[in-house]
Amino acid sequence: MISPLAAARAVGVEIAARHADDVDARARFPMEAITALKDCRLLGIMVPESDGGAGAGIAEVASICHALGRSCASTAMIYAMHQIQVACIVHHAVKNPWHRTFMKRLAGDQLLLGSATSEAGVGGDLRSSICAIEEKDGRFSLTKQAPVISYGADCDGILVTARRTPQSPASDQVIVVVPREGYTLEQKSGWDALGMRGTCSNGYRLDTTGGMEQVIPVPFADVSAQTMLPVSHLVWSALWLGIATDAVTRARAYVRSEAKRTHGSVSDGSWRLAEAASLLQLMKSNVVAALRQYEVAMGSEDRLTALPFAVAMNNLKTGSSQLAVQVIHQAMLVCGLAGYRNDTAFSLGRHLRDAHSAALMINNDRILAKTAQLLVALREDQGLLE
Amino acid sequence: MAQPVQARVRAVLKQNALLRADIEGLADDADLYAAGLTSHATVNLMLALEEAFDIEFPDRLLRRRTFSSVNAIAQSLDEIGLHKVAA
Ligand SMILES: Cc1cc2nc3c(=O)[nH]c(=O)nc-3n(C[C@H](O)[C@H](O)[C@H](O)COP(=O)(O)OP(=O)(O)OC[C@H]3O[C@@H](n4cnc5c(N)ncnc54)[C@H](O)[C@@H]3O)c2cc1C
Numbered sequence: 001m002i003s004p005l006a007a008a009r010a011v012g013v014e015i016a017a018r019h020a021d022d023v024d025a026r027a028r029f030p031m032e033a034i035t036a037l038k039d040c041r042l043l044g045i046m047v048p049e050s051d052g053g054a055g056a057g058i059a060e061v062a063s064i065c066h067a068l069g070r071s072c073a074s075t076a077m078i079y080a081m082h083q084i085q086v087a088c089i090v091h092h093a094v095k096n097p098w099h100r101t102f103m104k105r106l107a108g109d110q111l112l113l114g115s116a117t118s119e120a121g122v123g124g125d126l127r128s129s130i131c132a133i134e135e136k137d138g139r140f141s142l143t144k145q146a147p148v149i150s151y152g153a154d155c156d157g158i159l160v161t162a163r164r165t166p167q168s169p170a171s172d173q174v175i176v177v178v179p180r181e182g183y184t185l186e187q188k189s190g191w192d193a194l195g196m197r198g199t200c201s202n203g204y205r206l207d208t209t210g211g212m213e214q215v216i217p218v219p220f221a222d223v224s225a226q227t228m229l230p231v232s233h234l235v236w237s238a239l240w241l242g243i244a245t246d247a248v249t250r251a252r253a254y255v256r257s258e259a260k261r262t263h264g265s266v267s268d269g270s271w272r273l274a275e276a277a278s279l280l281q282l283m284k285s286n287v288v289a290a291l292r293q294y295e296v297a298m299g300s301e302d303r304l305t306a307l308p309f310a311v312a313m314n315n316l317k318t319g320s321s322q323l324a325v326q327v328i329h330q331a332m333l334v335c336g337l338a339g340y341r342n343d344t345a346f347s348l349g350r351h352l353r354d355a356h357s358a359a360l361m362i363n364n365d366r367i368l369a370k371t372a373q374l375l376v377a378l379r380e381d382q383g384l385l386e
Numbered sequence: 387m388a389q390p391v392q393a394r395v396r397a398v399l400k401q402n403a404l405l406r407a408d409i410e411g412l413a414d415d416a417d418l419y420a421a422g423l424t425s426h427a428t429v430n431l432m433l434a435l436e437e438a439f440d441i442e443f444p445d446r447l448l449r450r451r452t453f454s455s456v457n458a459i460a461q462s463l464d465e466i467g468l469h470k471v472a473a
Contacts (some may be wrong), residue, residue, distance in 0.1 A: 127424065127425065150428055164420075168420070169406040169407075169421070169422035171419070171422060171423075171424045172419065172420050172421075172422065219420070219451070221418065221419055221425070222450070225425075225450060244433075258444050301451070302451065305449040305450035305451065306446075306448060306449045307445065307448040307449070308445060308446070308448075370425075370426070372424060373429050374429065376429060376433070377429045377432050377433070377443070377448055378448065379442065379444070379445060380444070380445045
């Protein structure tokens with residue numbers, strides 16, 4: 001049996017890459033690639049083995065996101081967002097009978113999960129909600145104005161954040177798992193965006209009802225700090241690295257083809273290839289170091305909610321999102337017009353457009369402001385290998 | 387006789403208006419996050435406590451649990467060695 005990573009690589013190279021331009025041009029869901037990932041049973045790999053999954057960790061999932069990012073960023077982002085939702089359930093609710101049954105179903109039927117954290121009126125502030133859970137006789141109802149639910153039309157369940165009760169302050173939130181049969185979506189806006197066009201991140205009014213047992217039992221503050229934020233930043237950074245990696249691969253191929261044409265002399269701009277490769281290495285080191293840090297902190301609530309950990313994960317996100325764009329820009333300067341045009345083997349327009357979403361997906365300014373605040377509280381600096 | 391630590395912690399929370407709920411109505415072990423304490427406000431709370439008690443929070447105590455209730459804060463202050471300062 002081949003490993004999940006090897007299977008994902010094959011899906012990336014053989015299927016996602018082939019449809020990437022069409023997915024981008026038509027802003028359509030990458031159905032072929034997602035179906036192939038389901039066929040390879042890659043959607044449930046984080047579910048514990050005892051519940052029908054493969055018990056995979058974040059590093060393995062991040063490697064898959066990286067591999068997919070090299071072929072089709074939208075496919076990689078959909079896979080990444082799905083796994084963030086799975087991680088929230090596996091880390092915080094797998095002991096709950098309802099969630100455990102749902103996890104088994106997810107692994108068995110290869111369900112695809114979406115996310116409704118953003119809300120009209122609060123923008124990208126993950127830790128504030130306007131909508132609230134209304135409970136009656138053990139059942140809840142909830143309505144959310146969601147400005148973006150990526151692949152909302154194609155997923156089999158959604159994780160939704162809301163205030164715990166209609167009386168709760170904006171920051172006292174919970175996150176609830178709603179399967180497809182438990183909600184309706186009324187589309188309010190479309191997704192004709194600069195990049196990540198295949199994520200089909202339409203806006204919706206979400207109406208849902210269900211049993212109170214679907215609410216993840218720990219406060220969303222904990223789910224967010226310990227899982228959603230760090231896992232998002234890790235898997236996103238890994239896939240952005242994948243996009244940048246493919247850009248450098250194309251620049252290298254360009255320089256090679258030039259060298260062949262001119263019998264060995266490299267073009268004047270090719271030193272930029274070395275610079276792009278150096279930035280790429282920096283980016284990769286950041287991702288790998290943060291993955292290690294996460295694995296060390298895993299399982300310790302204190303480590304996961306410690307300020308230095310939050311600062312490190314925030315820096316990973318703001319740093320990777322900026323580096324990705326820089327690397328691709330360098331690669332485009334190497335390839336020149338061949339990179340700028342949309343119809344060559346060296347085209348980089350899609351890469352650049354997709355990568356520009358990174359700084360907005362939880363706006364970097366918002367994250368930097370939070371980090372600056374945390375830094376006020378920190379006093380000690382860590383040693384080289386700590 | 388110095389005021390009990392819990393009362394001084396309450397005074398800091400009240401002066402800085404860090405909660406949405408009224409601190410008077412909350413028990414010493416009530417969850418401050420459920421009462422509207424945000425992660426943003428946690429840093430302000432820490433700075434206000436450092437000022438009020440003339441102490442410094444070491445990095446190892448800068449985690450969510452430290453500020454989760456009046457009692458948790460009092461316990462952390464104790465751990466930092468408030469008793470020495472208060473003596
Ligand atoms: C490809 C893609 C897919 C997405 N998919 C989903 C999804 O499936 N589900 C979902 O819920 N969301 C999704 N999002 C939304 C995302 O998580 C953020 O909510 C969204 O990008 C933020 O929107 P905004 O820029 O309008 O709002 P804001 O974050 O409010 O930013 C608007 C502006 O205000 C500034 N700003 C506002 N407040 C502050 C502050 N406190 N500090 C500093 N600056 C501030 C920002 O810097 C920025 O200039 C997706 C986004 C993208 C790009």
